[in-house]
Each structure stands twice: as structure tokens, then as C-alpha cells.
Amino acid sequence: MKERNDSLEKIREIILANETIVLGGHTNPDGDAIGANLALAASLRIMGKNVQVLLEPFSKKYAVIPNGDLITEKENVSKAELFIALDCGDMGRLQGAAEVFQRANSTINIDHHASNSFFGQYNYVEENASSTCEIVYQLIKGHFPIDGDIASALYAGIIYDTGGFRHSSTTPTTMEAVGQLMAYHIPFTKIYNALFDSRNFSEMKIMGRAFDKAEIHFDGKLICSSITMQDIGECNGTNKELDAIINYLKGVNDTKIACFFYEKNEMDVKASFRGNDGYDVCALAQKFGGGGHIKAAGCTIAAPIAKAKEMVFAEIEKML
Template identity: 30%
Template sequence: MTTERMQAVIADIAAEIDGHSTFLITSHEGPDPDAVGSTLALANHLVALGKDVTVYLCDSVPENCSFLPMADQVLHELPDRDFEVCFVLDIGEFRRAGKAITGSKRISRFVNVDHHLGCEDFGVHNLIDSTACATAALIYRIIRARGDEISFATALCIYTAILSDTGSFHYSNSNPESFAIAGEMIALGVKPWDVSEALYESDPREKITLLAQALSDLTISPSGEYASLTVTQEMYRQTGGNAELTDGFINFARRIRGVEVALIFRELKEGEFKVGFRSKGKVDVSAISAAFGGGGHRNAAGCVVKGSLAEVKALVFDRLEKSR
């Protein structure tokens, strides 16, 4: 999308905000901090504009995002009412919003805002920029293009989303815009340590015991270039943990010297695994994920693969070897 086209789409989205009163905002299943942060940033801003706003997520808000303003107002059942506009954020694929959204007859129009490469054009307006560090950065652009002020609540959500999606400014998407927006949010009162503590320094005991079990299954390829962790349903039962608590586990495999691609195999149910990929840059994991029907970015992607753990590992590692 050219700069001129992007500016035109942002102007169209600004007009949608001016021209309507009832808004639904949603994001993808298994929401991460960018999904939650961008959703709540827009929600807080629209509320400040006097709009009627409902926030819906098909899955629960992660515990480490519960401190964000309006997190306690997120619904997990779609109200039986009409909405003029539904903002769908950070989605990648429309189906990931859940059947309540994709099958709804009560939504007049969809606006799609995303930074995933290859995101579907399903909205009346589709603001998609894969160079954006996070979807929250696109929400920031919309607000600034309207000439609106940014409240502390909105700033906190934007900063949190960008901090998380850039890996605390470690990842390659840590571009000049990410630092500029973060700096502006800090100037508006956001305290970096408070956000970091909430995101990374407040883990429940169950997460650490689950991590210990996942690390016990650490597998490193003969070449030393790939490493994986596994989380099974049995591990959840033994530790009292859940899928939400596995956020960040993959980074323990990624930080091993010589490893170019880290993976996590997370059992969804018997015979089905969610596979997460993280690359240090040499390998395009979005292409590998796409081969299994998934998607994502060059350095971060995911897919679902069916089979036993041994079969799934063999399929995925074979695809990695062929990508070299």
C-alpha cells in the first residue's frame, strides 16, 4: 500500500468514526498484548469521544494485560444488538475473530486494521501495513490523523502493545516509529517500569512450574540451528496451568547460541498441536507456517498441525530442513 493510499484509508476510517455512534471492537482468538492493547486503546479513545463502545474477545484477556484500562469490561459473549461498525484488529485472518463475529447478522460494516503480512481484505476499509511495529501503532496513526488528543488510558494501552510486540524493542520490527510513539506515550505519563513489571515480572507460580516441565522437553536439532519446547495437556493437568501461561516460553529456546529458529509445540487436544515459530532473521518462518495453513510475520508465525507429537515434530522439522 502506497503512502498516499494509506493516508486515504486512514481518512476513510476517521470518517467512519465521525459518522457512526455504535461500535464493536474485537481481535483474534488467544489474544496477545498487541491484540488487547490495540483493542483497548481504540475503545478508550472512542469512549472519550462519547461513542457507544462494546469490546468483545472470544477468549479471555491474558492476566498480564488485566491492568489495562477497560480490560474488566471486555465481553466474551456477543450482545444481541446491532452495531453500526465493527473494528477488527490484529487479526491476520477473519476467521480468527471467532464464529460469533464472522457469522453475525447484527454488524453493518467491518473495518480491518492490521500489521500482518498478507492479511485478508474483508473490511469496507482495510488499513494493513506490515511495516508497522504493532497494530497499536496503526491505532495511534488514526488518532493523530484525526487531530485528537491521546488520554493517559489510551497511551498506556498503545505503549503496552508496542513494548510487547517488539519484544521490549529487541525484535527487528523495532523501527524508528516504534521508539517515537513509545517516547510520546511516556511523555503523556506512562511509566515504563510499571508496564514492564505488569507484563513480565508478575508471573503466577503455575507459569513457572509449567515452564520447568516444558524446558524438560527441550529438543535441539543436530545442526544446532533449531530448538523446540513442548507443552502437553498432561502438563497443564499436573501444574494447574493453561495455554495462556505459555506466552514467552518460546524465547527460552530462541536465546540459545546458534539457534536460528525456535519452536513451541502446544497440544490443543489429542492429535492436534499449535506450532509457534520465532526466527532470528535468517529464516522466513511465515513461509514455513503457511505451508501448514498458518500465517504470521517473517520472524514470528504459527499454525496448527494434526498428528501425534512425534509425527508433528517430524513434519515441521523436515520442512525447516528443506527451507535451508
């Protein structure tokens, strides 16, 4: 495994040299993973490539991102000449798509997570980029086709991963890219509202349950909450409706670290972390086999939810 980047020119060269291409993103895909995959896949389809996307089911709010028809099931994918992993920190995060990745003749890994393991045959990892969609835009701009739908998908991923341009990862380069994407006359207000200001009733109920269960620890430095499978069931929801909760927790005044836990099953807990300046939650997540960014990271812990919280709190106590 090599821990260095190939150039964008090399990545383009490899893509152009292959005809049957499969793309995939991380498990429980978010706006950036979905946007990056559907934007690049749509561009390659316009070029005449035989392209398919492997993504797990996701929240209905992401239906605002165009070209969802490119997503298929793993069983429908024959061996790929080229597999492009997007917004995925390591091969394990590809989950079911990892099998297709391993069978491919060539592999490309494009990502912006600092914890990326450079697991591709060819790699382009830019941890200073706001999002994988920002990288994909730099990859295809002036070289591969872009239309309104592709621009919409890239815009969706960028605004999602920057929290609507609020996160410190937002740079002048990010805003320049967004301005250029808006020139394609994309429905930017509709996309923004769908990702940040719209939710169904069950999601609202789950959020209320999470806020009611929120707790403060370590003299107010840590805020955390947790949701069980029973909570989700009582709210008639799904675990695809939980991704906004951690950002609300993070916004509580005077807290330094925010944690949110939810049960995937009785012995697997998903943990999401957010940290203020000076608190490296990526390092925290990596202690449990996860990763992400310095200020935003996550992991899955093989333990009951009470034990998972205990394990994480022990590490946070050391941090504080």
C-alpha cells in the same frame, strides 16, 4: 476482496460515521491485540460512541492494560453498525467474533501482519509497523481523544510486540510514538514489569517443564519444545501461561529457528515459530494455514502433537 490499503483519513471517516461499534482481535489475544482494542475502544467511548470489545479470556498479567470493562461476551452484542478487527490476520482468527463481524453493516481491518488477507470492507495493513498499537496511535493522534489510560494500553501493546524494543521491527517512528505516550505520565515501569518480569508459580513450573523437554535438531539449527495437556495439568496451569516460552527458546546461541508446540486438545496443536535473518517462518506457518511475520509466526495444526511436530520438521528440513 481488495488487497490494498485505504488511507487513515478514510478509516477515521468511516469510524466517525458510525455510532454502534464492536471491536475484536485474534484468538488467544496477546498484549498488542488487547492494547489495541482497549485503547481504541476507550477513545471511541470518550467520543460518545456505543462501543463493545470481543476478546477471548487472557492471562492475568494483561490486567495491567486499562479499560478491561469494555470487554463483553458475544451473547451481549447486538448487530454492529461497524466492526473493527485489530491485530488479526484473517477472519478465521477472529474465532467466535467472526459471526458478529460478518453481520456488521461495515467492517474495518487494521493490522501489521505481512500475511493479512485484507478481509475487511476497509483495510489498513502496515507490515513495517512494530505493532497494531503503533498503527492505532497514528490513527487517533491529533484526531481522537487520548488520555493516560489509552496511552498506557498503546504503550503495553508496543512493548509487547517489540519484545521490549529488542525486535528488528522497532523503528525511530516506534520510539517517537513511545516517547509521546510516556508524556501522558503512564506507569511504564509497572507495565513493563507486568508483561516481561512477572509470572505466577504455575507459569514458572510450565516454563521449567518446557525447557527440560527442549531438543536440538538439524545440526543445532533448530531448537524446539512441546507441552501437553498433561504437562499443563501437572503444573496446575493453563494454556494462557505459555506465550513467553518461544522467546526463551529463540535466544539459545547458534540456533536459526525455534519452534514451540502445545496441545489445545488431543487433535489440535498450536505451533509458534521464530526465525533468524534469512529464515521465513511466516511462509512456514502459512503451509499449515497460519501466518504472522517473517521472523515470528504461528499456526494451529489438526493432528496429535507427535504428528504435528513431524509435519513441521519435514517443512523445516526443506528450509534448511
